[in-house]
Amino acid sequence: MQEDGSIVLAQIGVVRSPLSEKSDNVPFQSFNSEVEGTIEVDEEYEQGLDGIEGFSHLSIIYYLHRNRKSKLRTVPLLEKEERGIFGTRSPSRPNHLGVSTVRLLSRKGRVLRVKGVDMFDGTPVLDIKPYVPKVDLVQGVENKWLVDKLDKIDGMDKKQRESIQKHLREE
Amino acid sequence: MQEDGSIVLAQIGVVRSPLSEKSDNVPFQSFNSEVEGTIEVDEEYEQGLDGIEGFSHLSIIYYLHRNRKSKLRTVPLLEKEERGIFGTRSPSRPNHLGVSTVRLLSRKGRVLRVKGVDMFDGTPVLDIKPYVPKVDLVQGVENKWLVDKLDKIDGMDKKQRESIQKHLREE
Numbered sequence A, B: 001m002q003e004d005g006s007i008v009l010a011q012i013g014v015v016r017s018p019l020s021e022k023s024d025n026v027p028f029q030s031f032n033s034e035v036e037g038t039i040e041v042d043e044e045y046e047q048g049l050d051g052i053e054g055f056s057h058l059s060i061i062y063y064l065h066r067n068r069k070s071k072l073r074t075v076p077l078l079e080k081e082e083r084g085i086f087g088t089r090s091p092s093r094p095n096h097l098g099v100s101t102v103r104l105l106s107r108k109g110r111v112l113r114v115k116g117v118d119m120f121d122g123t124p125v126l127d128i129k130p131y132v133p134k135v136d137l138v139q140g141v142e143n144k145w146l147v148d149k150l151d152k153i154d155g156m157d158k159k160q161r162e163s164i165q166k167h168l169r170e171e
Helices: A043-049 A146-154 A158-170 B043-049 B146-154 B158-170
Strands: A007-009 A013-016 A036-041 A057-063 A097-108 A111-115 A124-130 B007-009 B013-016 B036-041 B057-063 B097-108 B111-115 B124-130
Touching: A036 A043, A036 A124, A057 A111, A057 B097, A097 B057, A097 B124, A124 B097, B036 B043, B036 B124, B057 B111
Parallel strands: none
Antiparallel strands: A007 B007, A013 A036, A013 A124, A036 A111, A057 A097, A057 A124, A097 A111, B013 B036, B013 B124, B036 B111, B057 B097, B057 B124, B097 B111
């Protein structure tokens, strides 16, 4: 932490993914992604992966490096009215931090093969945590609008999905 | 992002919590915390909270400012052998990023009253995201050892819990 209150973090690795362009139909979220990729941890952090094979899912915290916008309000997916950015998953947020849960397929040295990727190729990785249902799975959650919306996306045809992708690209 | 690859983030707010000393029996994780506190978002980010009342739970991403150690291996809670830090939830991790899911009780302007706090008073907040079961709740998770361990903590008596708190304080 710096004197001016800013916080300096180091990249611990990088995401390698087939998603390299905004036109690549980037999944909306990792939960609906079947995309496979790798997390390549830098050599100096390799020891930190010891025993990680015991987990089926990992939470990846990363830096949304392709997004340079920082908004306080945005029109979320499938909505018409603006909302505050902290009530959305929009990447155009202050600090550009992303969190995705991926399935760990295998580990080879400092390279983790994972499924459920929704990050662009080259995304800087800041932390890896085991996904633990008892910690991360919260019961009794109520969301007035977002649950319905995500169900709606599941039921969409190709054209509708493409129009959403367009929205995401422009954000 | 800086030329040397480091990433500079701004504090968007602060956690106010009754937990101010390591002797305060800090909960192991937010899932077993009944502690109430507030998230005070800085004035310049207040607009980002518009509509956040529609969510019952929020994921808070924060900086573990009280921990100055950065280890690659650590002996996790209730374990005897060291593991890589990325297979644990230990705060002594590179980048010191923490994620907790809390229940939103109320909002008054830029102050969110929340329950399930496991952060120290004064913790710098970096991001707030809505907790969305469809996104964050992953099915079919297998954890070879951590699930058993957390069940074990639930069944512990006072003395056993105190010994764990001691372990956490020393980490």
